Amino acid sequence: MEYRLRLAKRMLFNKKGSLIGAVLAVTIGILVIHVNFVIFQGLFDAIVRDISNYRNGDVLITDEEDYIDKSDQALVNWFERIPYVEAATPRLSSTASINMTKFGTLHEETRIPIVGVDPLRDIRASTVHETVSEGQYVFSRNSIVLGSNVARDLGGAQVGDSLKVKIIDRYGQDQIKRLVVTGIAKSPGGQGFDYSVVVHIDTLRDLMNRDGDTGSIMVKLNDPSKASDVKNFFLAAFPNDDFIAETIEESAEEQLAGFRSGIAMINMIGYFGMMSSAFAIVTIQMMLVNGKTREIGVMRSIGATRKDILIIFIFQGMIIGAIGAGVGTAAGLGYTFYAKETKMSFNNSLPLEVSYNWEKIIQTAVLSFILAIIASLYPSYRATKLLPVEAMRTV
Amino acid sequence: MSKIYGTDENKVKALDNVSFSINKGEFVLIVGSSGSGKSTLLNMIGLLDRPTNGKVFIDETDTTNLTDDKISSFRNKKLGFIFQFSNLLTDLTVLENVLLPREIAGTSDSAEKNAIELLKAVGLDDQINKRANKISGGQAQRVAIARGLINNPSIVLADEPTGNLDSVTSEKIIQLMKLMAKKLNQTFIVVTHDRQHFGDVDRIITIKDGKAFEGNLPSEMGVLA
Ligand SMILES: Nc1ncnc2c1ncn2[C@@H]1O[C@H](COP(=O)(O)OP(=O)(O)OP(=O)(O)O)[C@@H](O)[C@H]1O
Ligand SMILES: [Mg+2]
Numbered sequence: 282m283e284y285r286l287r288l289a290k291r292m293l294f295n296k297k298g299s300l301i302g303a304v305l306a307v308t309i310g311i312l313v314i315h316v317n318f319v320i321f322q323g324l325f326d327a328i329v330r331d332i333s334n335y336r337n338g339d340v341l342i343t344d345e346e347d348y349i350d351k352s353d354q355a356l357v358n359w360f361e362r363i364p365y366v367e368a369a370t371p372r373l374s375s376t377a378s379i380n381m382t383k384f385g386t387l388h389e390e391t392r393i394p395i396v397g398v399d400p401l402r403d404i405r406a407s408t409v410h411e412t413v414s415e416g417q418y419v420f421s422r423n424s425i426v427l428g429s430n431v432a433r434d435l436g437g438a439q440v441g442d443s444l445k446v447k448i449i450d451r452y453g454q455d456q457i458k459r460l461v462v463t464g465i466a467k468s469p470g471g472q473g474f475d476y477s478v479v480v481h482i483d484t485l486r487d488l489m490n491r492d493g494d495t496g497s498i499m500v501k502l503n504d505p506s507k508a509s510d511v512k513n514f515f516l517a518a519f520p521n522d523d524f525i526a527e528t529i530e531e532s533a534e535e536q537l538a539g540f541r542s543g544i545a546m547i548n549m550i551g552y553f554g555m556m557s558s559a560f561a562i563v564t565i566q567m568m569l570v571n572g573k574t575r576e577i578g579v580m581r582s583i584g585a586t587r588k589d590i591l592i593i594f595i596f597q598g599m600i601i602g603a604i605g606a607g608v609g610t611a612a613g614l615g616y617t618f619y620a621k622e623t624k625m626s627f628n629n630s631l632p633l634e635v636s637y638n639w640e641k642i643i644q645t646a647v648l649s650f651i652l653a654i655i656a657s658l659y660p661s662y663r664a665t666k667l668l669p670v671e672a673m674r675t676v
Numbered sequence: 677m678s679k680i681y682g683t684d685e686n687k688v689k690a691l692d693n694v695s696f697s698i699n700k701g702e703f704v705l706i707v708g709s710s711g712s713g714k715s716t717l718l719n720m721i722g723l724l725d726r727p728t729n730g731k732v733f734i735d736e737t738d739t740t741n742l743t744d745d746k747i748s749s750f751r752n753k754k755l756g757f758i759f760q761f762s763n764l765l766t767d768l769t770v771l772e773n774v775l776l777p778r779e780i781a782g783t784s785d786s787a788e789k790n791a792i793e794l795l796k797a798v799g800l801d802d803q804i805n806k807r808a809n810k811i812s813g814g815q816a817q818r819v820a821i822a823r824g825l826i827n828n829p830s831i832v833l834a835d836e837p838t839g840n841l842d843s844v845t846s847e848k849i850i851q852l853m854k855l856m857a858k859k860l861n862q863t864f865i866v867v868t869h870d871r872q873h874f875g876d877v878d879r880i881i882t883i884k885d886g887k888a889f890e891g892n893l894p895s896e897m898g899v900l901a
Contacts (some may be wrong), residue, residue, distance in 0.1 A: 284772075284779035291767035576765050582724055583823070584752020584780045586745050669724040669751070 285589060289596035296569060300601070303565045307605020307649050308612060310558035314645050317614025319546050319620045323633030325540055327444035330634045331472035334528045334538065335409040338369075338499035338617075341532040342515065345523035348373075348494040357402060360500050363514065373397040373485050373496040377478065381444035383436040390434050394477040395448070397485030397496075406501040409466070412473040416440035416464035419479050425460040426479040429467035432604040438462055446463045446480070450490040457489055457653030470631025505529075509648040555649055559656040562601060566660035570594065577664055587665040594664050598657020602650035610646045677730025678888075679716050690716040692886035693729070698865065698879070702831070703857050705874055706867045708883035714867040715835055717883060721865060722755055722833045723747050735830050752781050756824025758834035766809035770800060773808050774823045781827060787881035794822040797859075798852060814845035821852060825860065832857075834866040838873070850874055 293300045313659075331483050333339060342356070349356070353371035360369040374396045380389040400419050404410045410418035425446065429595070432438040442462045450456045466474045486492055502508060508528040515526050570577070577590060619625070621635040679691040690713045698704055706714050719725040720732055723739055731740045734754055742750065756777075757763075764773045773789055778787040795801045798818040803811055808819065817837055824832045834853070838846035850873050859866045868874065882889045 284776065288767065295767050329831075342818045494766070555899075575761075579757075579759070579763060579765065580776075580780075581748070582722070582751060582759075583777045584827075586747050586748040589780065590743075670719055 285593045289593045290600060292569065292573065292593075293597050293600055296572075299565050299569055300604075303562050303601040304605045304608060306558035306561035306565075307334065307602060307653055308609035310551075310555040310652075311606065311609025311645055312612050312616065313554045313650050314548075315609075315642075317402075317547050317551045317618055318631065318638065318641065319617050319625075319635055320627070321544050321639070321643050323620065323625070323635045324627050324631065325537065325544060326634035326636065326663070327631050328540070330473060330535065330623070331468070331470060331531060331631075332533045333505075335407060335412070335468065335473045337527075337529055337532045338406060339505045339529055340500040340512050340515070340527075341501040341527050342498040342500065343525045343527075345525060348491060349498065349521065349524070350494055353399070353495040353498065354492065354612025356495075358500070359518070360511075360515075363511060365502050365504050365511055367501040367503045369498055369500045370404060370406035370480060371399055371498055372403075373482050373489070373494065375448055375485065375489055378447040378479065379435065379444055380447075381438055381440065381442060382434045383442070386436060388434070388436040390431065392517035393431055395446070395485060396474065396477055396479050398479055399482050406499050406659070409468075409473050409479075410555070412466045412468040413464040414467045416462070418464055419481055420463065421457075422481045423460050423485050424463035424481070426464040426474070427462055428473075428475040428477050429465055429637075430476050431478055432462075432465050432655065435525070438465075440464060446478075446488070448485075448488040450488065452490060452512035452654075454490075456488040456490070458484065460484070464667050469626065476660050489576070553602040555652060558605075558649070559652045562598065562653055562656035563659055564595065566594065566601075567659055567663065569597070570660045570664045574667055574671050575674065577667045578669050578674075581667070581669035581671075590665045590667075591661045594661030595654060595657050598661070599650075599656045601648060601657070605653060606646040606650045609649065610642060613642070613645075677720060677727035677732065679713075679720060679725075680728045681716075690755055690888050691720070694883075694886070695729075695730070696881065696890075697733075698831075698863065701857075701861045702863055702878040704863075704865045704879045704881060704884060705871065705877050706865065706881050707869070707871050710859075712883040713886045714883050716886075717888070718833055718835050718865065718867050721831070722757060723751055752777055753827055754830045756827070756832040758817065758824050758832065758837045760836040760839045762810035763823075764816055765871065766807070769805050769807055770795065770811065770819050771804040773819055774826055777823060778825045781793045788825075791822070791826060794825055795819075795885040797856065798822045812845075814841055814849060817841065817849050818852065821856060823847075825856060825862065828860075829862075831863045831865060834864065836867055836869065838868065838870055843849060847873055848871060871880040 357369045357371065361367045368430065374394060376392050377395040378391040379393055380387060398419055404418065413426060427438055439446065440462055443459055444462065445457055445459050447455055447457045451484065460480065468475055486494060500511065502511060512526040512528055516524065617635060617637060620633060624632050624637065626632045677691060678693055681688040681690055694717065706717060708714050720727050731738055739750065774786055774791040774795060778784055785855055792801060792804065798821055800815060800818050803815065838849050841849065853864060856862060880891055882891065
């Protein structure tokens with residue numbers, strides 16, 4: 282083995298405490314980044330996942346005119362002929378006032394978001410029906426599913442209760458209909474219809490006086506990476522309508538913009554953590570260099586050049602960086618694996634969407650390796666400044 | 677040459693116009709009281725430090741204007757060092773310590789064979805794979821002698837090589853140095869407080885207050901200038 286590499290390795294491995302300290306510094310720096318990624322990117326992806334599954338699909342079609350007046354049947358059929366498309370479903374939304382008498386008390390709630398769904402298609406394109414914890418999803422024209430928060434605000438509405446829904450139609454007239462509660466919806470993390478109510482789309486059309494109108498078409502793909510293709514294909518197929526087609530990234534952008542900058546900040550904090558592990562390496566290596574003053578003098582006196590000394594200590598930085606990057610990445614992957622297998626959740630509710638971002642994992646490992654080398658530059662440089670006469674010093 | 681340490685008020689004239697030459701194969705002792713400038717002199721000859729005035733010639737090369745890298749190469753190939761304390765790199769084995777000057781030189785052909793021969797000559801061939809911090813002080817000085825000889829240097833320099841050893845061990849180390857010098861026709865320059873143990877040597881230089889004198893007794897000292 283190259284004698285400088287051997288010396289670097291021996292010096293380091295004979296000082297176990299320093300080695301462990303330096304490696305741990307790198308390891309912790311990397312681990313922090315992995316943990317941050319699992320939690321915050323996992324949370325972000327979980328929210329995107331839920332928005333996509335419950336509300337926006339992979340591609341969301343709306344109209345510049347607020348309502349789509351083309352036949353929903355025709356549009357859904359058009360989509361479902363594309364092989365990438367799993368299912369498509371129409372939805373319509375508005376706001377409603379709801380009142381209900383429970384145990385002799387009248388409860389009234391206003392400005393409740395109300396969503397109209399096509400029961401048969403909706404369960405294929407969205408998983409929101411899975412959030413119905415009691416009873417079942419909308420199945421008939423006079424059934425209503427209450428979000429758990431709405432049910433609570435209505436004095437504890439239960440499956441089987443009957444209530445009145447009031448909507449202001451397109452002409453400004455109040456339209457009232459009596460519906461029966463068939464289910465209560467509660468989603469982990471509250472991204473589902475917890476604050477809304479769900480009815481049959483034709484019921485809502487009647488109440489709004491919008492026969493045949495649709496608010497949006499939610500399109501679920503079997504290959505989400507094809508979202509842009511499907512979107513462009515759709516826009517090209519209907520050039521003369523004022524349709525808006527958005528991928529999930531686009532349709533959820535507004536909800537996610539703040540979160541995105543939050544993640545950027547958390548990442549910054551992670552990189553600061555890495556920087557401080559670099560300072561730990563500088564300190565530990567300075568100690569190593571100071572402890573080897575005399576031996577460096579001996580090396581110089583038997584002919585080692587400044588460059589040789591520099592290389593020995595940079596090799597140490599490389600060894601620290603390599604082991605630290607390896608151990609840190611392994612620990613980070615271990616944590617990620619654990620989070621994924623246990624379906625770790627945020628605040629015990631929203632299950633994180635844990636993924637392995639190999640590009641970022643490798644980038645983090647390489648970065649901390651390079652940082653360890655950079656950190657070793659100063660101590661290495663200091664080592665080259667030690668004079669060969671040091672070897673002669675009698676004490 | 678001269679060597680002045682420090683500046684202005686706390687100036688120390690450690691060497692004062694010292695001038696002499698040493699021939700190949702000579703075994704030279706440098707003696708003198710503590711603080712007289714012996715180590716300083718050895719540092720200059722060993723190119724570990726530069727004189728304030730004057731020049732050091734080794735093998736007819738003026739070393740005054742050599743670059744740091746050139747000086748390193750000079751130390752590596754032309755000089756061998758034996759110090760008083762902890763000469764060895766404790767992270768390496770005995771054999772690796774002896775091999776190190778060769779590895780620094782980058783000429784490792786038959787290095788291991790030569791190293792083992794030298795270790796045999798200093799009587800340590802049974803310790804070659806021991807770590808250097810696991811051997812005695814006397815053994816360490818033997819390793820240093822072997823290491824000092826591995827690159828076939830022009831001069832071996834030793835600063836109180838026995839200063840740290842008991843008298844029996846000192847005696848052995850001294851005899852070993854004299855033996856190796858004779859066997860290899862090797863120049864040795866040794867700083868010592870231990871004049872008696874060396875017995876007959878080719879030459880003695882006495883340092884007194886930074887000045888050098890030939891011989892070791894005041895009566896027989898001739899001024900070297
Ligand atoms: N780096 C230095 N800075 C300032 N003064 C020094 C330095 N090195 C040596 N001196 C001084 O130079 C003089 C000669 O020192 P030197 O070490 O050469 O003596 P020595 O003969 O080797 O002594 P000893 O036998 O105690 O080893 C002393 O007065 C010492 O204090
Ligand atoms: Mg001295």
